[in-house]
Amino acid sequence: MFVWRVAGLPAFPPLQSFSEEESMMxxxxxxxxxxxxxxxxxxxxxxxxxxxxxxxxxxxxxLMGIEIGAEYGGxxxxxxxxxxxIEELAKVDPSVSVLCDIQNTLINTLLTNLGTExxxxxxxxxxxxxxxxxxxxxxxxxxxxxxxLKTKAEKHKDYYIINGSKMWISNAEHAxxxxxxxxxxxxxxxxxxxCFIVDRHTDGLHIGRKENKLGLRASSTCxxxxxxxxxxxxxxxxxxxxxxxYAIGMLNGGRIGIAAQMLGLAQGCFDHTVPYTRQRVQFGxxxxxxxxxxxxxxxxxxxLEAARLLTYNAARLKEAGRSFIKEACMAxxxxxxxxxxxxxxxIEWMGGVGFTKDYPIEKxxxxxxxxxxxxxxxxxxxxxxxxxxxxxxxx
Amino acid sequence: xxxxxxxxxxxxxxVKPDRTGVVTDGVKHSMNPFCEIAVEEAVKLKEKKLVKEVxxxxxxxxxxxxxxxxxxxxxxxxxxxVEVSGxxxxxxxxxxxxxIFAALAKKEQADLIILGxxxxxxxxxxxxxxxxxxxxxxxxxxASEVTLEADKLKVVREIDGGLETIKIKLPxxxxxxxxxxxxRYATLPNxxxxxxxxxxxxxxxxxxxxxxSRLEVLKVDEPPQRQSGVKVETVHDLVEKLKEAGRI
Numbered sequence: 001m002f003v004w005r006v007a008g009l010p011a012f013p014p015l016q017s018f019s020e021e022e023s024m025m026x027x028x029x030x031x032x033x034x035x036x037x038x039x040x041x042x043x044x045x046x047x048x049x050x051x052x053x054x055x056x057x058x059x060x061x062x063l064m065g066i067e068i069g070a071e072y073g074g075x076x077x078x079x080x081x082x083x084x085x086i087e088e089l090a091k092v093d094p095s096v097s098v099l100c101d102i103q104n105t106l107i108n109t110l111l112t113n114l115g116t117e118x119x120x121x122x123x124x125x126x127x128x129x130x131x132x133x134x135x136x137x138x139x140x141x142x143x144x145x146x147x148x149l150k151t152k153a154e155k156h157k158d159y160y161i162i163n164g165s166k167m168w169i170s171n172a173e174h175a176x177x178x179x180x181x182x183x184x185x186x187x188x189x190x191x192x193x194x195c196f197i198v199d200r201h202t203d204g205l206h207i208g209r210k211e212n213k214l215g216l217r218a219s220s221t222c223x224x225x226x227x228x229x230x231x232x233x234x235x236x237x238x239x240x241x242x243x244x245x246y247a248i249g250m251l252n253g254g255r256i257g258i259a260a261q262m263l264g265l266a267q268g269c270f271d272h273t274v275p276y277t278r279q280r281v282q283f284g285x286x287x288x289x290x291x292x293x294x295x296x297x298x299x300x301x302x303x304l305e306a307a308r309l310l311t312y313n314a315a316r317l318k319e320a321g322r323s324f325i326k327e328a329c330m331a332x333x334x335x336x337x338x339x340x341x342x343x344x345x346x347i348e349w350m351g352g353v354g355f356t357k358d359y360p361i362e363k364x365x366x367x368x369x370x371x372x373x374x375x376x377x378x379x380x381x382x383x384x385x386x387x388x389x390x391x392x393x394x395x
Numbered sequence: 396x397x398x399x400x401x402x403x404x405x406x407x408x409x410v411k412p413d414r415t416g417v418v419t420d421g422v423k424h425s426m427n428p429f430c431e432i433a434v435e436e437a438v439k440l441k442e443k444k445l446v447k448e449v450x451x452x453x454x455x456x457x458x459x460x461x462x463x464x465x466x467x468x469x470x471x472x473x474x475x476x477v478e479v480s481g482x483x484x485x486x487x488x489x490x491x492x493x494x495i496f497a498a499l500a501k502k503e504q505a506d507l508i509i510l511g512x513x514x515x516x517x518x519x520x521x522x523x524x525x526x527x528x529x530x531x532x533x534x535x536x537x538a539s540e541v542t543l544e545a546d547k548l549k550v551v552r553e554i555d556g557g558l559e560t561i562k563i564k565l566p567x568x569x570x571x572x573x574x575x576x577x578x579r580y581a582t583l584p585n586x587x588x589x590x591x592x593x594x595x596x597x598x599x600x601x602x603x604x605x606x607x608s609r610l611e612v613l614k615v616d617e618p619p620q621r622q623s624g625v626k627v628e629t630v631h632d633l634v635e636k637l638k639e640a641g642r643i
């Protein structure tokens with residue numbers, strides 16, 4: 001049995017216990033987000049564009065290569081640190097948070113775990129210092145049913161010709177490298193899915209116009225087309241036909257990242273709202289002092305705490321090398337629900353001003369909805385959990 | 396360089412019921428902003444290869460180590476934690492801190508001491524000056540620009556009348572003012588590197604310093620409540636009211 005020990009704490013410390021390094025990182029990111037990102041949030045949302053300076057600042061602070069080893073120019077920290085960073089960023093801007101989440105939990109993780117030394121030497125330093133990555137799995141006809149993807153990779157000698165298209169690809173506007181899931185052996189069904197590393201300026205790669213979205217507007221979401229795109233076989237990540245395994249494996253961890261993003265979003269919204277309720281006076285008292293308000297606020301605070309514990313625990317389980325898939329699903333599902341509840345209630349508590357764009361609340365409300373949809377819809381999470389619960393009683 | 400640890404101003408400062416000071420329990424403590432500027436300046440001098448080593452020092456209880464780590468994450472090479480806690484810490488003032496700094500400067504054979512011009516909790520603006528006096532070193536206070544020229548330091552000082560430029564010999568004490576620089580963020584990779592840097596624990600007694608206070612705080616009061624104003628309808632009324640109040 002693995003016993004978690006954090007310096008100076010009892011053998012079974014509370015879930016909200018952090019190593020000194022984790023606390024310092026969280027405080028550094030909190031400060032950085034407030035000073036270098038917060039001033040741009042509203043404009044980025046309105047224009048639906050991520051500010052280039054914000055992206056460079058993320059790289060400068062080492063936030064884009066959190067788990068990449070120092071030998072590759074990364075920060076050399078842990079998964080839990082990534083989770084804390086994603087949460088802190090989301091409190092200020094969930095769009096910036098998702099850029100950082102995808103980079104760390106999907107792109108960097110895949111390359112670190114599966115890359116050949118040559119691939120790692122080539123890509124990890126760039127991912128840590130100036131190159132954004134995109135993960136390309138979904139297509140117009142395959143979302144939850146990811147493995148029915150139609151993009152094909154035809155082998156010729158030592159290269160592949162890829163044809164097909166992808167949809168809903170985050171970070172695409174800024175990405176310098178794309179991890180593309182294509183089927184190299186359609187006859188084998190999903191066992192032909194292969195992961196290709198594709199550089200942005202590859203011939204045949206077309207990045208379409210970004211979607212005009214309800215929320216997470218500063219995060220670019222684009223369709224991609226592959227038109228006889230030639231990719232050398234040395235750009236295959238891992239083994240041919242194993243792509244589906246890699247996708248599932250990595251999305252399990254990515255799920256915890258999204259849970260952290262939704263959690264930060266909800267907390268950030270809550271933190272903007274409660275001070276208002278303490279200031280706003282009606283009928284001679286603060287609106288916070290009305291029992292109806294107090295009960296609602298306390299209820300939401302409880303949900304936030306529960307979401308936090310689910311998320312932190314799933315992250316610690318993963319770090320401890322223990323089984324964590326069910327817990328990761330629970331964290332993502334629950335945090336997305338809590339984000340929806342919290343933001344909806346916050347608008348109500350703010351009254352009329354909550355409904356205007358002059359206050360940041362309505363943006364959190366719009367941003368939260370995607371949490372129940374991407375990186376595995378809520379229904380998929382619930383089905384996965386149910387399958388595992390079923391197995392638990394197999395005896 | 397020396398980075399005093401201090402109490403970050405909470406949104407609402409409350410005076411303790413016994414009126415001996417303000418409430419500090421449960422208030423987040425962090426590095427004094429002027430000292431952050433001092434750390435930044437020291438790190439910049441090291442990056443320009445003008446100084447060999449930057450040592451961050453702080454006096455206080457256990458939590459002070461976090462502040463020193465932040466300085467290490469900004470680029471300081473090692474830290475010294477001078478342990479002062481409990482009652483001693485409550486009564487720790489500029490004179491005792493200056494004595495500690497002077498003793499450490501001699502022990503470490505420092506050539507330059509940089510600290511914030513004042514701490515934002517007590518606003519004393521005394522430590523730098525006292526330290527220089529105890530060491531009999533020249534001082535460049537309220538620095539908004541520091542340049543090393545051979546074995547002298549050119550310091551541009553912000554004074555009431557404008558800017559004053561002085562040249563002082565090393566070793567010297569410099570206190571940092573707001574416009575000296577913009578402190579860098581501790582990047583995540585540097586936070587990781589800071590873990591490997593050493594912080595040494597020292598007691599004031601080890602340095603031969605007596606931290607007992609020569610001052611006794613008699614009482615601390617909140618400022619008087621702001622009186623409500625009076626609204627007037629016209630400029631004529633305003634002038635009349637001002638005359639009534641003897642203001643014009």
